[in-house]
Amino acid sequence: DADVTQTPRNRITKTGKRIMLECSQTKGHDRMYWYRQDPGLGLQLIYYSFDVKDINKGEISDGYSVSRQAQAKFSLSLESAIPNQTALYFCATSEGTGGEETQYFGPGTRLLVL
């Protein structure tokens, strides 16, 4: 089984709808992240969480919210989806021991907002 899983893997929704993307991990890592990837751009950080009580905005948090329900679960919500939120979304985890941090990514969720 994969260490970092994301659901759904693909989603089509309409403008104005609220949707939630979910991420679960079995790696036992404290740190979790949400990124979006657009063609020709690098991964952009939306939100990150260093533990259950610690949530931080990334560089492009507007229009998104998150919830860290447990160490293993970190969900991303789009309160009112808009077409420019069409992208590939990745969840990632890292151990949180400090120093160099390898990030482990989930398989991604492809979101299309019509």
Added chain:
Amino acid sequence: RKEVEQDPGPFNVPEGATVAFNCTYSNSASQSFFWYRQDCRKEPKLLMSVYSSGNEDGRFTAQLNRASQYISLLIRDSKLSDSATYLCVVERGGFKTIFGAGTRLFVKA
């Protein structure tokens, strides 16, 4: 100007060739450096960390030049399976990880 810049490519090389990618970063406070590999429609995966002394892992060699603020990745004896996008990743203190947009490599038979 982007904080981490990479040549998007694509680099088209024959099997067995040697190919090198560079990545430049603008923030001199950057502390850690990595190369990730991303296959088409898949998640990024760590390829290797990059150290000032340079490091090698099989056919892959990574170098860091702090004075000129760039990192490089050299792939020797390219295989078809090396075809992917290579992401340069730079980490600053206070948690700030910047991903480059990636360099696409196609290795052809």
